[in-house]
Amino acid sequence: MAPFDNFVPAVAQALQQRVPKPECPLCKQSQWVINDVPVSAPVFEKTGEVKFPATAMPLAALICRHCGYTALLSLGALGMLRQNTNAGQVAGAGGTPPPAAPGSAESARSGA
Numbered sequence: 001m002a003p004f005d006n007f008v009p010a011v012a013q014a015l016q017q018r019v020p021k022p023e024c025p026l027c028k029q030s031q032w033v034i035n036d037v038p039v040s041a042p043v044f045e046k047t048g049e050v051k052f053p054a055t056a057m058p059l060a061a062l063i064c065r066h067c068g069y070t071a072l073l074s075l076g077a078l079g080m081l082r083q084n085t086n087a088g089q090v091a092g093a094g095g096t097p098p099p100a101a102p103g104s105a106e107s108a109r110s111g112a
């Protein structure tokens with residue numbers, strides 16, 4: 001199984017729990033495609049510099065099939081970053097099940 005085989009369903013499930021029918025802010029359609037792998041944005045240091053290799057914010061890209069508008073969603077906010085493992089590991093990668101729903105045993109453990 002490829003590393004991100006489960007990424008799109010995991011993002012779709014996490015988004016569905018929060019925004020059941022997301023509408024494109026430009027064209028008002030609801031024809032989203034989730035990019036099949038995570039994307040990242042470099043993060044500025046507080047000094048204003050961007051380091052290379054940069055610290056990066058892991059994101060899911062939602063692309064409107066109708067107008068091309070692209071929304072970037074934080075994988076951290078969607079609960080898709082694994083806690084207490086290597087930074088940047090994405091839940092849904094490597095065939096792991098989708099992230100647990102809020103209030104589940106898994107999300108309760110992450111606060112420990």
Ligand SMILES: [Zn+2]
Pocket residue numbers: 024025026027028029064065066067068069
């Ligand atoms: Zn659109």
